[in-house]
Amino acid sequence: MNRRNFFNGAAATAMGAVAAASVSRVALAALPEPVLQTSPATMPPLVPGTGRPYNPVVTLNGWTLPWRMNQGVKEFHLVAEPVVREMAPGFKANMWGYNGQSPGPTIEVVEGDRVRLFVTNKLPEHTSVHWHGQRLPNGMDGVSGLNQAPIPVGKTFVYEFVARRPGTFMYHPHADEMTQMAMGMMGFWVTHPKAKNPLIAEVDRDFCFLLNAYDIDPGSMTPKTMTMLDFNLWSWNSRIFPGIDTLNVRKMDKVRIRVGNLTMTNHPIHLHGHEFVVTGSDGGPWPLTARVPEITTDIAVGQMRQFEFLADEEGDWAFHCHKSHHTMNAMGHNVPTMIGVDHRGLVGKLQKAMPDYMVMGERGMADMGEMEMPLPDNTAPMMTGTGPYGGVEMGGMFSILKVRKDQKPGDYKDPGWYRQPPGTRAFEWTGALPEPARFQVEGKGSMPLAQPPHHDTQVQVRKPTGHMNH
Template sequence: MVSRRNFLGRAGATTVAIGAAAVSKVAMAALPEPVIQTTPDTMPPLQPATGRPYNPVVTLNGWTLPWRMNNGVKEFHLVAEPVVREMTPGFKAHLWGYNGQSPGPTIEVVEGDRVRIFVTNKLPEVTSIHWHGQRLPNGMDGVTGLTQPAIEPGKTFVYEFVARRPGTFMYHPHADEMVQMAMGMMGFWITHPKAKHPLIDEVDRDFVFLLNAYDIDPGSYTPKIMTMLDFNLWSWNSRIFPGIDPLVVRKNDKVRIRIGNLTMTNHPMHLHGHEFLVTGTDGGPTPKGTRQYEVTSDVAVGQMRQIEFLADEEGDWAFHCHKSHHTMNAMGHDVPTMIGVDHRGLARQITKLMPDYMVMGERGMHDMTEMEMPLPDNTAAMMTGTGPFGAVGMGGMFSVVKVRKDQKAGDYKDPGWFKHPAGTVAYEWTGALTEPARFKAEGSGSMPALARPTTPTEVRVRKPSGHSGH
């Protein structure tokens, strides 16, 4: 739902403070109304009604912030406030964000635009906004205490600068950053080129999303802000699979995906079925001579990576972080490895006392996708999502790029599951199987041991708990 609220209330209720640089009285005479979005669905691209034309982006499970033109200046209004974000159906989190959502809305401008952003603070503490990666006057950089006074609760500050270079940028607080970013305060900024650019190709579809992470105990609503690495919810735009929308494209579309990382660790982003080029970073478009085809690109903390590919293979192609624990939901980290442990007798004894007792992980974790075990009131299953062939067994940072030859240009509606041509799906073999051939001699290694033990030694390995290895 999109709505407009008058956050100023009655006359004089909110003081408007000019942040970092003087703004004319004419500009301050009336603020643009803040636009509020509460639905977690992917909104259609916002076509520019005023200003220079450009090809708009699609924010995955998000939206683009509208603006108004005021004497040649693009004016936006961001409201920092507590929000409720549905991370996946049945699971909501109490976060902090902008204009009704976390992350906040994407801001789209054109190279050379003069931009004025009004920022109203509806949080219980001071805040600011840093325009990550932008070239701008030092006093507009948004570092509380260093380049500007803090924005007190109930106050409105103004940032104004020229979007000097095209590229993909982010915005986030530089005030109590550990708390405010852990609570979900962040957003994307896109500056489109004002003319044809030698390093920026035109594309048919242009997606953006932020990588973020939370530590929210099952059954609770608010992130634990002191967590450094042991997050249990790895998300794109504060959504976890199966709550992440698919990236729907038409066959032979040129596709761009812009990924920003504001988590506490790196993420190797992996696309199935296609190769892509890394065509941009926070610093701008990459020189064409440095580009090489990849299927996985690592996005480090505080970085942006822009990838492009030709969607020339039909199908439902997985797209995900390749850290295996990042494609899980609400995962506890102190669970011992039980694979290979036969405790059927013990389990029978326990179920006499606890009828709902359930063994976890004695054959691996995939069984979790089919168990109908009770969950706390507000949480997400560890692995969930159902595809055309059953449980997908994934969560977290996972979605699907859906490539269809009959998808219309500009149509982002989910086309449903791919209909595979006959003979193109892996199938069960029911014929006879021969015994596997085995080598009769072991390899000796490059340097044979001086003496081998006479009695074989059995080594039992137990995987350490925790995520300190990130």
Template sequence: MNSRRNFLSGFGRFGTIAAALSAASVSKVAMATLPELITQTKPDTMPPLVPNNGRPYNPVVTLNGWTLPWRMNQGVKEFHLVTEPVLREMAPGLTAHLWGYNGQSPGPTIEVVEGDRVRIFVTNKLPEHTSVHWHGQRLPNGMDGVSGLTQAPIQPGKTMVYEFIARRPGTFMYHPHADEMSQMAMGLMGSWVTHPKGRHPQIEEVDRDFIFLLNAYDIEPGAYTPKVSTMLDFNLWSWNSRVFPGIDPLVVRKNDKVRIRVGNLTMTNHPIHIHGHEFQVTGTDGGPVPRSARWPEVTTDVAVGQMRQIEFIADVEGDWAFHCHKAHHTMNAMGHNTANMIGVEQADIAKKISDLIPDYMSMGESGMAGMSSMAMPLPENTLPMMSGVGPFGSVDMGGMFSVLKVRKNQKTGDYKDPGWYQHPTGSVAQEWQGSQPDAIRSKQAGGELMPLAQPQAVEVQIRKPTGHSQH
């Protein structure tokens, strides 16, 4: 059995956890107490937590997160979750006041094995009552975690116990079902993985297994706390409460079989897209997808409240973009009421404004790409709309964006960032230095498919409504 010291040392350069459990058998005194509280505040991606008791499994890696250790108590896996206010660095330069579990938002990933009996103690340190719903689990109705319907709420300062058997393997979530709008908008959520108890006909073994949640916040520039009443116009689209360039890369070895599990607890859908590879959706929060129902994709839509599990062979080296394909979800601190200035000549007015406001900078005349390299003064605690620097200059991205780094020399189980990919000679796009021939156009090209027989001008008369009856 490992000692506490050995357990902590397993986290190596990624940092340490504030407290940890001994793997030794639980004494009679300990069985009458809560499991030890284990917290983590660093935003780094922690290495997988290899189980040292209970049934074995291949652990996951939580992107910019960690897995919660447990203690064994007479054959039951016991966990201790604490709901509490937390500070979350969303990226260097932006820290949010959120609600989370055990020091972070999202809370730690819970990993168990199919058939495990699980006991979870939940202590509430929030200023209001809460509950925990175990999204996607088959369990007794009274353990489902819906405040007022299946249980009394967990009052501030109180602890409740949930106990059930993890009946089926898959990718799940946990989140409150009490003042859900406020508590989830504040970041109260976490991931859950139930591993198969043995070889499964629909679940393949993989070399690397990642997991993260999609969440979103509305934090005004200069503020620290999300606006919980926002319904759709969020300005920070995040993975595990991190935004680019604060999201860690997904580092894999060439020819690794890779699984990525994604859960969506935002208020809209997200088409998750990966470059350079095609994948199959192999599982949902309903369980594994039968092999006969799978097909190749490069983008899969993850709707609200869904989990999607994708798998592929990382057989092409490089630094491959991995992101949501909604363009405004790969931006940071993006305003939604900005006038469209594309094509508008601003030189004269910009000079007049800069005489009054020395730091004024005009923008948007020829698009927004220049914002990624603009040294514009920013309010306290906010980020540029686009940021991050790559090997060829500024990366015009933010929000839900990361990089899949595939390397042939990456060691098995090594998740350290290998740096930028060194492209073979002649394999990078470059500027054409030759002549530019004139375009040749067909005389028959263009025109209307069904032209009007007698084209005529139409005068449009507008009558403004005076009441709702004329809308």
């Protein structure tokens, strides 16, 4: 983590730049030094050294923003700026974010905290920050033109409010929102309870991340901000598999996972090997009577969900969005299905003119994970990742929950691949198969057809040769 002071003569600059609200002379004496982070790795939890104590969260492939205490006020400094985000090893993207990253750093406070947030605009256009889900004064809500003037380029605004209720929230612009959010401007916010709450359990591990999507052409680095539906990169905290870190926990840990959705579609988030209960949203903790066991929870656009489970099954468990095209990386939307098409005789002729020509999808797309086909520079393979038994054949919104009995409390290091006990892994059967038992009614309908067909029907497909009579 590195630090950088954007201002020489901080007191004079701050007095001229702060413009969103009236603040005390003490607050204007100097801006908090902005803290920057460029590493894409998951940072350790930030244990609070000042202010009220709390159990900190771990941001997947992210970090928590430090603060300073100023006469009882918790002060943060966000810098909105262009950033370069490594979405996966070997693949980087030009984005906009906060304090060196997209998404920006997680902000953690405690219920009842007085919070002051300085926002410096280093973007090429004006911006603002909306504190999604917060109860606050109207003039601090961050919708430019409605609640405040936008923050001009090079200026710093300040937002002040009390964190009135505990929960899972986020922040993002409400100025040129389509462009700025499509470029990656967003961040997580967690407000911890100030005392024991009957609806908020104490957990051993608390993870959080945001869902985001981008349309970046292979070989390029900048998202296409006008895309509305046809995204080709589905990410968690602007990372795609295999660039998404694993969630490493100790067996019998109580685990909470917080997820926010700032894409343009819903995401059914699915966990293998365990059942969980959804315990809250950006509206607050859910009543106990509203909680039911699930293995998948659908998170709609603009929603937050937090769910909890007991990690009582040891192993490496897949954790992903259940929309299958969201667990693949960049590919074209107009690729035809070639399954079953016989390329023999054609491939050789094409390769005489195009030596690099390859058969695409004749037997399915799994071969794509093994092909060493040339890709444009700065392009993520469509499906990738290697596990202990071969290619995982995934991309996008996919990670792994790693549960280990020997993982120490508070240890978030990757323990490596799980060693399955003998006799607990699927295996090839090489013996004789027993004759299957069949029900007498198998294959029959519930009632006979009134007019059974005289012969089987086979669909004949004929390609039209012209524009007449078809």
